Amino acid sequence: MARRERINRTIKDATVKRFHYESHNQLLAHLADFMAAYNLGRRLKTLSGLTPYESIAKIWTSEPDRFIVHPLHQMPGLNTQRQVNYTN
Secondary structure: OHHHHHHHHHHHHHOOOOOOOOOHHHHHHHHHHHHHHHHHHOOEHHHOOEOHHHHHHHHHHHOHHHOOOOHHHHOOOOOOOOOOOOOO
């Protein structure tokens, strides 16, 4: 529970407490960008210095039976389509 509260606080501090959004779509777009940067770039002490993405990839290679689908196919990338409407 404490970890969930910590990540929620981290997200709030980096988004809604720091920026004013003209619309809900702007908030959603910024949240998606923040989460992508966090998951792919931030190294965490609790994961022995790995990013969340690297940690999942490491577990996938050593214990693929723990996963229903290939987790690396679920990561955003060049073939991911996300539609964001900045006007509302």
